[in-house]
Amino acid sequence: MSQPKTWFAHPHVRVDPEVLGGSPYIDGSRVPVRRLWAWHQGGVTVETLLRRYPQLGPAKVLDGLAFAYDNQEQIEADLARERELLKPGMGGQGPSEQQRLFADEPGATPGSSRRRR
Numbered sequence: 001m002s003q004p005k006t007w008f009a010h011p012h013v014r015v016d017p018e019v020l021g022g023s024p025y026i027d028g029s030r031v032p033v034r035r036l037w038a039w040h041q042g043g044v045t046v047e048t049l050l051r052r053y054p055q056l057g058p059a060k061v062l063d064g065l066a067f068a069y070d071n072q073e074q075i076e077a078d079l080a081r082e083r084e085l086l087k088p089g090m091g092g093q094g095p096s097e098q099q100r101l102f103a104d105e106p107g108a109t110p111g112s113s114r115r116r117r
Contacts, residue, residue, distance in 0.1 A: 024067060
């Protein structure tokens with residue numbers, strides 16, 4: 001499934017087909033914007049996101065969220081793609097491919113970083 005067009009540029013967000021399967025991510029990291037968006041939409045505060053990802057700092061976290069607000073269709077499509085890939089019996093791609101595409105930090109497994117702090 002192809003990603004919808006990005007409508008607004010943001011200095012701390014990158015989209016590269018060779019990184020995280022083309023998912024928007026925070027520059028200098030492997031943190032997908034969809035992860036920040038999903039947690040924030042679920043009620044997680046910016047302060048909690050900053051504690052979870054202290055290496056990003058406020059500018060990158062806030063820019064990631066601003067990118068998501070500006071490009072909601074793209075982020076929602078990215079979340080839908082993640083859900084589809086993580087379905088049991090999806091076939092095609094094994095766990096290592098899922099980890100490569102959707103892990104938000106080295107060594108993470110899909111869903112392992114979804115807990116709230």
